[in-house]
Amino acid sequence: MPFVVLFLGIALLLVLIIRFKINTFLALVITAVLVALGLGMPMDKIALSVQTGIGSQLGELSIVFGFGAMLGRLVADAGGAYRIATTLINKFGKKRLQLxxxxxxxxxxxxxxxxxxxxLLIPIVFAIAVEAEVPILYLGISMATALSVTHGFLPPHPAPVAISAALHANVGRVLLFGIIIAIPTVYIAGPLFTRLAQRYAPSAFERKGNLSSFGEIKQFKIDETPSFGSAVLTSLFPVIFMAITTLYQLIFTNGELPKHPSSLDQFIAFIGSPSIAMILSLCFAMWSMGWRRNRPTKDIMTSMENAVKSIAMLLLVIGGGGAFKQVLIDGGVGKAVATMFIHTNFSPLLLGWLVAVILRIALGSATVAALTAAGIVAPLMAQAGVDPALMVIAIGSGSLAASHVNDAGFWMFREYFDLTVKQTLSIWTVLESIISVVGIIGVMLLNVVFH
Known part of the structure; x- marks a missing residue:
């Protein structure tokens, strides 16, 4: 019975979002309440379950997500992103443009x-492609792959951080494993796939792209932008803090905080927690991309306010995904999944990936698919003794699979590269699916190595 209710709930969510164009956050909360009723939860407990789901999801994530958006916007508005892209392209030359x-x-x-x-990147990619006389899509596939992999695999992005919190995974280990898997994934789904795509979809590579869909594009003079080192350091500041903590704990404390930590142990754990890493990083970005460059405080605050406005609804959607996840846990769906697979040899990592793939195809949103999958497989994972960090990446990989017409990323890619729907399916959907499959293969290999 729980699976029938889950299936009907996902179907209802699809109908509300796709057929009736209901706001995703509203659709998630309505579906969560109706699924709770269908699962036979006591009516006086449903509101608390929904509130707990939203609250637990947005607790740490609101800082990571909000401050991350502000940091990114400060780097972008100062011209840091432009500097990073142009410097690397000048250094690598035309032959290694994809790299x-x-x-x-x-x-x-x-x-x-x-x-x-x-x-931010597409106008730069367009300009380089025109100058180097190569098809825009030749560079665009590599760009989209790298962005998509970081989005699905690596903290401080919302989905990996949110799933890490839901599964009690060490964020540093997620980052470490994520980078190990991300490198071959980006190469296979980026430059390697581009060669294959040029053969089976040559017409897509003849498209000139559509810059008009961006509206006004901010122009930068290279000498007015921050230095390359400053822009890279600011962008990677949160990752550096998390990496320091992970390496310290792996070398000195067996990968976790000891029962009786020293002051140094506590300090290293403090700076490596995602929320503190983001707070410290944002403070540094305000100086390096703001005051140091003689930007008035008012301008810096405007950039930060605009960043928050752009992610407000996405934050609510993630909260809605948390509500749906919590109802599935409290209503017994997670236990039902665990019971169903308890006597099988099916790997929990593969199950987590598969559940995320199905939800991604059904719902469109990678973040919502990942959160819902985490709620379903959490009880099973505890029984099987799987490394939570690997489960985070398995679910993250699954949540990227088969992006199609119900995903905003699909339409962004189609619009910017001026492709037909058929061409977008043959390039973008295949590209996302390759990332997903290579990602789970990487997870299974790491599981063999570290188990």
């Missing part, structure tokens, strides 16, 4: 959310 684009997108992708990174 330059991958590196630029990877660095910028860690600091910025997928949509913001896309908006």
């Amino acid at each position: 330059a684009i991958v590196l630029a997108s990877f660095i910028i992708g860690i600091a910025l959310f997928f949509e913001v990174g896309m908006v």
Whole structure:
């Protein structure tokens, strides 16, 4: 019975979002309440379950997500993203343009959310493609791959941080494993896939792109932008803090905080927690991309306010995903999944990936798919003794699969590269699916190595 209710709940969510164009946050909360009723939860407990789901989801994430958006916007508005991209391209030269684009997108992708990174990088990619006389899509695929992989695999992005919180995974380990898996994934789904795509979809590579869809694009003079080192350091500041904590704990404390930590242990754990890392990083960004460059405090605050406005609804959607997840847990769906698979040899990591793939295809949103999958497989994971960090990346990989017409990223890619729907399906949907499959293969290999 729980599975019937879950299936009907997901179907209702789809109908509300796709057919009736209901706001995703509203649709998630309505569906969560109706699913709770269908699962037979006591009526006086449903509101508390929904509130707990939203609250637990947005507790730490609101700082990480909000401050991350502000940091990214400060780097972008100062011209830091432009400097990173152009410097790498000048250094690598025309022959290795794809590698330059991958590196630029990877660095910028860690600091910025997928949509913001896309908006920032595409004008630069267009300009370089025209100058180098190569198809725009030749560079665009590598750019989109790097942005998508950082979005799905690496903290401080919202989905990996949110799933880490839901599964009690060490964020530093998620970052470490994520980078190990991300490097081959970006190469295979980026430069390697581009060669294949040029053969089976040559017409897509003849498109000239559509810059008009961006509206007004901010122009930068290179000598007015921050230095390359300053822009990279600011972008990677949160990652540096998390990496320091992870490496310290792996070397000195067996990967976790000891029962009786020293002052140094406590300090290292303090700076590496995602929320503190983001607070420290934002303070540094306000100086390096603001006051140091003689920007008035009012301008800095305007950039930060605009960043928050752009992510407000996305934050609510993530909260709605948390409500749906909590109802599934409290209503017994998670236990039902655990019971169903308790006597099988099916890997929990593969199950987490598969559940996320199905939800991604059904719902469109990678973040919502990931959160819902985390809620469903959490009880099973505890029984199987799986590394929570690997489960985070398995679910993150699954949540990127088969992006199609119900995903905003699909339409962004189509619009910016001026493709037909068929061409977008043959390039973007295949690209996202390759990332997903290579990601889970990487997770399974790491599981063998570290188990």
